[in-house]
Amino acid sequence: MDGEEGDAVRKSMELLVALGNVFGAEKMVPVESAHISGVSYKNLGEAGTEWLEEQAAMGAKCRIRATLNPAGMDMEKWEEMGVPREFAVGQRRVLKAFTDMGVEPTCTCTPYLIGHVPRRGTQVAWAESNAVCFVNSVLGARTNRESGPTTLASAVTGVAAYYGYRLTENRRPEKIIKVKAELHSRLDYSTLGYVTGKLMKSAVPYFRNMGNPDMESMKTLGAACATSGGITLWHGEGVTPEAEWASQYLEGIETIIVEQKNLDEAKESLMSDPDNPTYCIGCPHCSLKEIEETANLVRGKDLDGKLWVFTSRGVYEQAEKAGLIKVIEDAGGRVYRDTCMVVAPLHEMGWHGVGTNSMKGGHYSVAHGFPTKLATVDELVEEASR
Numbered sequence: 318m319d320g321e322e323g324d325a326v327r328k329s330m331e332l333l334v335a336l337g338n339v340f341g342a343e344k345m346v347p348v349e350s351a352h353i354s355g356v357s358y359k360n361l362g363e364a365g366t367e368w369l370e371e372q373a374a375m376g377a378k379c380r381i382r383a384t385l386n387p388a389g390m391d392m393e394k395w396e397e398m399g400v401p402r403e404f405a406v407g408q409r410r411v412l413k414a415f416t417d418m419g420v421e422p423t424c425t426c427t428p429y430l431i432g433h434v435p436r437r438g439t440q441v442a443w444a445e446s447n448a449v450c451f452v453n454s455v456l457g458a459r460t461n462r463e464s465g466p467t468t469l470a471s472a473v474t475g476v477a478a479y480y481g482y483r484l485t486e487n488r489r490p491e492k493i494i495k496v497k498a499e500l501h502s503r504l505d506y507s508t509l510g511y512v513t514g515k516l517m518k519s520a521v522p523y524f525r526n527m528g529n530p531d532m533e534s535m536k537t538l539g540a541a542c543a544t545s546g547g548i549t550l551w552h553g554e555g556v557t558p559e560a561e562w563a564s565q566y567l568e569g570i571e572t573i574i575v576e577q578k579n580l581d582e583a584k585e586s587l588m589s590d591p592d593n594p595t596y597c598i599g600c601p602h603c604s605l606k607e608i609e610e611t612a613n614l615v616r617g618k619d620l621d622g623k624l625w626v627f628t629s630r631g632v633y634e635q636a637e638k639a640g641l642i643k644v645i646e647d648a649g650g651r652v653y654r655d656t657c658m659v660v661a662p663l664h665e666m667g668w669h670g671v672g673t674n675s676m677k678g679g680h681y682s683v684a685h686g687f688p689t690k691l692a693t694v695d696e697l698v699e700e701a702s703r
């Protein structure tokens with residue numbers, strides 16, 4: 318912080334120390350990796366872009382592995398998406414600033430699907446709701462819910478303030494969520510997450526009777542509970558790595574029952590009746606398995622450009638090799654990398670309604686003023702091909 322390693326390191330340390338002081342951190346700890354949010358030009362605008370360019374010009378360089386959240390467009394197919402040229406120019410500047418600082422331009426909220434997989438117990442500095450929930454809960458690594466600037470500061474310094482979910486005692490469960498509803502689809506898990514977030518308001522839930530969710534269900538559950546309630550960590554009995562440890566703290570804490578009607582009401586709360594919406598899959602970004610499932614559903618259908626699939630460039634490449642992108646495109650669907658239905662400039666792209674299987678996606682769609690429909694992938698594909 319005394320400037321010996323240059324202005325970029327000094328300023329980054331100042332930010333982390335200020336944050337640590339606010340939260341009463343007694344020290345800094347080394348972090349093994351960072352995942353940085355705040356990448357879309359839609360959210361950054363000119364001021365945010367210039368700030369990133371200043372950091373790069375000041376000589377900021379990552380000293381640990383750092384990956385990047387989605388941008389506002391597919392960096393190659395932005396014209397096909399209908400993204401305005403001025404936006405594309407701004408977005409390119411953002412990516413350049415990040416890559417100049419040594420950040421990997423992964424442009425995804427699911428870096429854990431493309432090889433950025435922190436080990437259990439390690440300290441990391443991650444941002445983005447689903448990524449934070451996944452790394453804490455499913456992988457058992459440790460991070461607070463960081464922001465774009467603090468993750469960049471941690472990438473540049475290699476440390477983070479030691480407070481919050483970095484400490485074992487703060488990872489204890491605070492309420493039990495007992496599920497008394499059938500969870501059949503990923504939308505059901507997403508809705509369970511959304512309901513839980515509303516009920517818990519950033520406390521740590523311990524799920525009982527949550528079935529046997531696959532990785533895709535866990536990523537969408539985490540995204541939803543982080544969106545509706547700022548949840549950073551959840552435990553699932555028989556599901557997540559710290560649940561057994563967490564079970565020793567269950568005595569005496571409140572149990573909340575979640576029933577089918579709670580899930581139905583949560584979905585209803587976001588639903589309206591969009592006229593000719595764009596149907597979106599991939600919030601959080603699709604895994605290879607999800608793309609394969611989608612390809613199998615759309616074979617022989619005529620989607621007429623109405624179904625959009627969002628994923629990372631890493632998963633896209635694998636799907637392309639497996640011939641899955643061609644199957645979806647041959648059916649009239651579109652597959653885009655680097656961006657998503659929330660951080661792309663949808664109004665400027667001429668959208669007027671959204672159909673999605675993600676409660677996080679639905680939440681932001683409503684917040685951005687779009688009539689919204691929530692449905693399973695099978696139902697979305699059926700509707701898109703009508």
Ligand code: F3S
Nearest residue numbers: 426600601602657659
């Ligand atoms: Fe990811 Fe965008 Fe959804 S960042 S979790 S796909 S809102």
